[in-house]
Amino acid sequence: MPVPVDWSRADLEPLVFARSGWSCDLCRMYLPGRAYSLQHRRARGAGGRRGGVLDTPWNLILMCGSATTGCHGWVEQTGEGRRWGQDHGFVIRGEARDPASVPMFRHRRDWVIPSVDEHGVGVWLPAEPDGVLT
Numbered sequence: 001m002p003v004p005v006d007w008s009r010a011d012l013e014p015l016v017f018a019r020s021g022w023s024c025d026l027c028r029m030y031l032p033g034r035a036y037s038l039q040h041r042r043a044r045g046a047g048g049r050r051g052g053v054l055d056t057p058w059n060l061i062l063m064c065g066s067a068t069t070g071c072h073g074w075v076e077q078t079g080e081g082r083r084w085g086q087d088h089g090f091v092i093r094g095e096a097r098d099p100a101s102v103p104m105f106r107h108r109r110d111w112v113i114p115s116v117d118e119h120g121v122g123v124w125l126p127a128e129p130d131g132v133l134t
Contacts, residue, residue, distance in 0.1 A: 007055055011120075013038065016060050019114065019122025024064040026071040026090065028107050031064060037072045039063045041099050042092040057116040059099040061090070103127035 016038055023030050025039075038060045042053060053059050064070035068077055075085035085091035089104030089111075103111045112124040 007057065009055060012055055012057065012060055015057055015116065015120070015122040016062050019057070019124065020062040023062070024071050025061045025104070025106050026063055026075070026108070029064045029071075031062070035065050035070060037063055037066050039072055039075070039090065041090060041102070041104070042097065053099055056099070057122055058114050061104070061114055063090075103129060105129075 022032055024036070039062070040054060041059050041061060044054060063072035063075075065072045065074075067073060074081035075090050076082070082091060086093060089102050092099055092102050100113065100115065103113050106112050106124065110124075111127050111129050113127045115123050115125045117123050
């Protein structure tokens with residue numbers, strides 16, 4: 001797990017975009033020129049402000065759309081999407097769950113944990129659905 005540091009939004013956005021290859025982490029849509037947003041897997045209202053995890057590489061992922069459109073809107077605004085997002089690591093409820101140890105089902109294909117390496121480069125750590133790194 002990376003050592004917690006203070007991350008600025010100016011540092012995080014390029015890190016998240018590069019780690020995601022400029023594509024939505026759910027549907028794989030290539031995003032240049034399209035609507036996108038950074039999704040907080042553990043949102044402010046779900047305890048994201050506590051513990052210094054809100055704006056960190058392991059809590060932010062890239063999604064197409066806004067909080068009301070695209071994949072981001074689906075996991076935020078629909079019952080089916082919210083349940084799927086919670087079951088697959090795109091939405092983390094409750095502050096007891098640390099985003100650095102909660103895997104997500106990226107591109108509906110691979111279980112991974114968003115992270116950063118020792119050089120500050122965004123990486124995906126392979127993981128099992130239960131959070132065990134592979």
